Every structure is written in structure tokens, then in C-alpha cells.
Amino acid sequence: MSYMMYAPTRVLFGAGQLNHLHEHAMPGRKALLVISSGKSVRENGALERTQSELSAAGVQSVLFDQVQANPLKSTIMAGAEAARNNDCDFVVALGGGSVMDAAKIIAMMAPNEGDLWDFVSGGTGKGQIPPNAPLPVVCITTTAGTGSEVDQWGVVNNEETREKIGCGGLDSLFPVLAVVDPELMASVPPRYTAYQGFDALFHSTEVYVGKMANLMSDMVALTAIENVGRYLERAVKDGGDLEARQHMAFANTMSGYSMVTGCCTSEHSLEHAMSAYHPQLPHGAGLIMISLAYYQHFVDAGCCPYRFVRMARALGMEEAKKPQDFITALKLLQEKCGVAGLKMSDYGFTPEEFAGIAQNAQETMGGLFFADPCDLPQDDCVKILEKSYR
Structure with missing residues (x-):
């Protein structure tokens, strides 16, 4: 509270x-x-x-x-x-x-x-x-x-x-x-519009499920998630859609406030380690690559189930009743925005790097792991990277 x-x-x-x-x-x-x-x-x-x-x-x-x-x-x-x-x-x-x-x-x-x-x-x-x-x-x-x-x-x-x-x-x-x-923002190409929109989304989803969540961060995070769910696809498909651009700009600023009032989780630590190893990787693209496996880990662990249901509804799945619905809604949005097929291998990643990336994430930005809704050991970080790899 x-x-x-x-x-x-x-x-x-x-x-x-x-x-x-x-x-x-x-x-x-x-x-x-x-x-x-x-x-x-x-x-x-x-x-x-x-x-x-x-x-x-x-x-x-x-x-x-x-x-x-x-x-x-x-x-x-x-x-x-x-x-x-x-x-x-x-x-x-x-x-x-x-x-x-x-x-x-x-x-x-x-x-x-x-x-x-x-x-x-x-x-x-x-x-x-x-x-x-x-x-x-x-x-x-x-x-x-x-x-x-x-x-x-x-x-x-x-x-x-x-x-x-x-x-x-x-x-x-x-x-x-x-x-x-x-x-x-009207001239941002579709691919980068999607990368950036998902970055804004994950700032807020991380804050919403994290241990630092509170009344204020819940308000701004859910507002950001709702705006991304309603308008990101439109902004990707038509960069000149000013209404969509305005709502995504608002979601973006709300995602900033979500970090001011709450705290991101280890998803950002993992991606920062990924782009430290491969700096040509766009930050948003890296987050998209690991997101399904990352959030699936916490759904499977039974962490904050109602919050995952609430995020699924915010993304537009109004009938959501179970935590897994968030994974379904997230995957669908990635497909609609044309980023479901991103590959780590296209940026030079190899599975042999995953243990080092996981260690790097915990050593350089280990503080965000304390905000995770439940523990995420280094071995599980490696498993998330392995499941995300293609």
C-alpha cells in the first residue's frame, strides 16, 4: 500500500x-x-x-x-x-x-x-x-x-x-x-515502433507483478498496459495514425512514472546483459525475445495469479480468468505487431553464452532480482534464455 x-x-x-x-x-x-x-x-x-x-x-x-x-x-x-x-x-x-x-x-x-x-x-x-x-x-x-x-x-x-x-x-x-x-514519433518505422512499444509495456508489466508494486504504481502501470494493448498494433500498422501515436506516447510516459513509483524486475537485468554481449541488439527486441519464457516462469511458479489475470484483461482479453491467459494475450499482441519471429541467432547469440549472460545479469543489475514476484535463481535464468533461443 x-x-x-x-x-x-x-x-x-x-x-x-x-x-x-x-x-x-x-x-x-x-x-x-x-x-x-x-x-x-x-x-x-x-x-x-x-x-x-x-x-x-x-x-x-x-x-x-x-x-x-x-x-x-x-x-x-x-x-x-x-x-x-x-x-x-x-x-x-x-x-x-x-x-x-x-x-x-x-x-x-x-x-x-x-x-x-x-x-x-x-x-x-x-x-x-x-x-x-x-x-x-x-x-x-x-x-x-x-x-x-x-x-x-x-x-x-x-x-x-x-x-x-x-x-x-x-x-x-x-x-x-x-x-x-x-x-x-510519426516517422518511426513499424519494426522500431513495435520494439519501443513492447519496451514501454514490459516496464509496466514488470512493475505491476513486482514486489515493489503499490497503489500508485498499479494505477500508472495498468494505464500504460491498457493503452499499449489498444493502440500499439494500430501504431505499428499505420505510423500516421495520430490517435494511436498519442495513446502510445501516453503509455510511454506512464511507463516512466511506473518506474518512478515502483521498480522493474529481472527481465530488464537479463536483457541488459544480452545487449552488453551483443550491443547491436535493440533493447525492445531483446525483451520481446525472452518475454514469453520469462513470464511463463512466474505463472508456473504460481506467483501473484490475479495480477496476471488483470494484465491479460488490460491487454484486451476481457474474459481472462487464469494467469496463463496473460501469456496468450502477450503472444497474440506480438504476432499482430509482426515481432513474434525474432531470433537471438540473428544477432550472433549462441547457447554457450547463456550461463555468462545470466551471471552478468545478476552481478551488474542484481538489485532488480529482489523485486521479482518470487525467486529467480541463475539456473532458471539460463533455462529462460534456452527456451527463448532460436
């Missing part, structure tokens, strides 16, 4: 909201504008529009365009150096979850000397507290996947140690302002 709620981000939600960015007070006068190393925000005009909005607000901007799909520690350090060298006093993220994650951790590192892993808890991190407050952050999300625009975490890959870990967690890393404009 108990919960702690702290969500200080001002959110501008709705179609066309990017056009109003200049009307709001900026937290500084010179921004490091962080985008991905890809072309999308350049080609769809979002970058030019954002630069224009910042200029109209009286803000200079310096472009940093090096962020990968799975942000690397070396990229974070380069971004922090760019912010320092250009005397930037805040950071603006324009992109999806990877860009927003990277921007937040760049903002943390810019005023602090040392290596990022000095301030990481878990794995080989030293667990130190950054002595200086991070730069303020503004997030403009162009995808509906992570909810990173309203939380205080960023996930980073350490390419030297093959660790992918959530970093930050400071109250001062909550973005001061977030723009959630579904128009910016």
Missing part, C-alpha cells in the same frame, strides 16, 4: 507541443544538444525545429551527435568533455531512450572529474557519490518506449568490461522539462 512519489518534471504533452518549447523558461543559456549518430532527427526536421525553438528562447546550442543505440561509456565521457569545453550550462536530449539516457549521464559527468564507473553501483563500479550536482536536463522524446523523459536514470554500456548498467538515480537527474509530442 505504501509508496513514495517524486516526479518533478514539467511535461508538455500532445501533438505540436515542440512548437511551444520556447515559451517555457530554460534552465540555462547554452545547451549541449544531444542526438543519436543516426539521421532521423535531421531528416524529419526535428533537429532544425528544436534548434529554432532554443534560439527563440534565447539559448545557444552546441550539437553532440555521437549516441549509439546502446550508449557507450566512452560516448558519455566524450559528451561530458564537449559540454565542459563549450561552457554548456544545461543539456537537451532530442531522441529516443538511448539519447535521453545518455544526456542525463552526460549531465552528471560534465561537472565531475573522474571516470563514469567511479559513480556506478553494481558490477565493477566503485559506487561513489558525484561531488557536484549535475547540469539541468531537458528531454524531447521522439519515440514511445522508455519513459526516460520523466525518470532519473540512464542505462550505459561499458564496452571495456561488457557491463550494461543503470546509472544516476539522483533526484537532481530528473529532467526539469520534457516534451512528449506524438508528431515527432
Whole structure:
């Protein structure tokens, strides 16, 4: 029943909201504008529009365009150096979850000397507290996947140690302002719309069945699940369906709030280890690959049966009466969205890696295992990976 709620981000939600960015007070006068190393925000005009909005607000901007799909520690350090060298006093993220994650951790590192892993808890991190407050952050999300625009975490890959870990967690890393404009998401290709939508879904399903669930997290998690169940298929099939895009954008932000009010479970630990081993794997795709076996483990263990029934109903199976119905509803949604046939082998995975991946998940992000609805030993993690492999 108990919960702690702290969500200080001002959110501008709705179609066309990017056009109003200049009307709001900026937290500084010179921004490091962080985008991905890809072309999308350049080609769809979002970058030019954002630069224009910042200029109209009286803000200079310096472009940093090096962020990968799975942000690397070396990229974070380069971004922090760019912010320092250009005397930037805040950071603006324009992109999806990877860009927003990277921007937040760049903002943390810019005023602090040392290596990022000095301030990481878990794995080989030293667990130190950054002595200086991070730069303020503004997030403009162009995808509906992570909810990173309203939380205080960023996930980073350490390419030297093959660790992918959530970093930050400071109250001062909550973005001061977030723009959630579904128009910016209309150009996301169907496959990535599906990957991102399932990422948003699993944030909320994990929170809903996890031990940290509470009245507040239940409310936002179920709302996110319901919106994904009703609108993800439509958004995948027609990217220009603005109603579907708006509801998926809302589900995305709710999934962020679900993590603020609750806690993800080991599904995310396992996938982070998977994409630490194979960084070319899109995060959402990895989650989809293991999801059926992962949730089947807890259904078979008899964990929180009513919650699985409730999630099945939220996904649209109104007549659901047994926990297994959630697995059926989840599988059906994956089929409708064209992602049921994803293969680990297409990304270079081999079964010989599974024991190492399972160990990596528990050593680097073992804290999420404590939120699982019941125990998930390392041997069972290996079995989940084995059942998911093709």
C-alpha cells in the first residue's frame, strides 16, 4: 500500500507541443544538444525545429551527435568533455531512450572529474557519490518506449568490461522539462515502433507483478498496459495514425512514472546483459525475445495469479480468468505487431553464452532480482534464455 512519489518534471504533452518549447523558461543559456549518430532527427526536421525553438528562447546550442543505440561509456565521457569545453550550462536530449539516457549521464559527468564507473553501483563500479550536482536536463522524446523523459536514470554500456548498467538515480537527474509530442514519433518505422512499444509495456508489466508494486504504481502501470494493448498494433500498422501515436506516447510516459513509483524486475537485468554481449541488439527486441519464457516462469511458479489475470484483461482479453491467459494475450499482441519471429541467432547469440549472460545479469543489475514476484535463481535464468533461443 505504501509508496513514495517524486516526479518533478514539467511535461508538455500532445501533438505540436515542440512548437511551444520556447515559451517555457530554460534552465540555462547554452545547451549541449544531444542526438543519436543516426539521421532521423535531421531528416524529419526535428533537429532544425528544436534548434529554432532554443534560439527563440534565447539559448545557444552546441550539437553532440555521437549516441549509439546502446550508449557507450566512452560516448558519455566524450559528451561530458564537449559540454565542459563549450561552457554548456544545461543539456537537451532530442531522441529516443538511448539519447535521453545518455544526456542525463552526460549531465552528471560534465561537472565531475573522474571516470563514469567511479559513480556506478553494481558490477565493477566503485559506487561513489558525484561531488557536484549535475547540469539541468531537458528531454524531447521522439519515440514511445522508455519513459526516460520523466525518470532519473540512464542505462550505459561499458564496452571495456561488457557491463550494461543503470546509472544516476539522483533526484537532481530528473529532467526539469520534457516534451512528449506524438508528431515527432510519426516517422518511426513499424519494426522500431513495435520494439519501443513492447519496451514501454514490459516496464509496466514488470512493475505491476513486482514486489515493489503499490497503489500508485498499479494505477500508472495498468494505464500504460491498457493503452499499449489498444493502440500499439494500430501504431505499428499505420505510423500516421495520430490517435494511436498519442495513446502510445501516453503509455510511454506512464511507463516512466511506473518506474518512478515502483521498480522493474529481472527481465530488464537479463536483457541488459544480452545487449552488453551483443550491443547491436535493440533493447525492445531483446525483451520481446525472452518475454514469453520469462513470464511463463512466474505463472508456473504460481506467483501473484490475479495480477496476471488483470494484465491479460488490460491487454484486451476481457474474459481472462487464469494467469496463463496473460501469456496468450502477450503472444497474440506480438504476432499482430509482426515481432513474434525474432531470433537471438540473428544477432550472433549462441547457447554457450547463456550461463555468462545470466551471471552478468545478476552481478551488474542484481538489485532488480529482489523485486521479482518470487525467486529467480541463475539456473532458471539460463533455462529462460534456452527456451527463448532460436
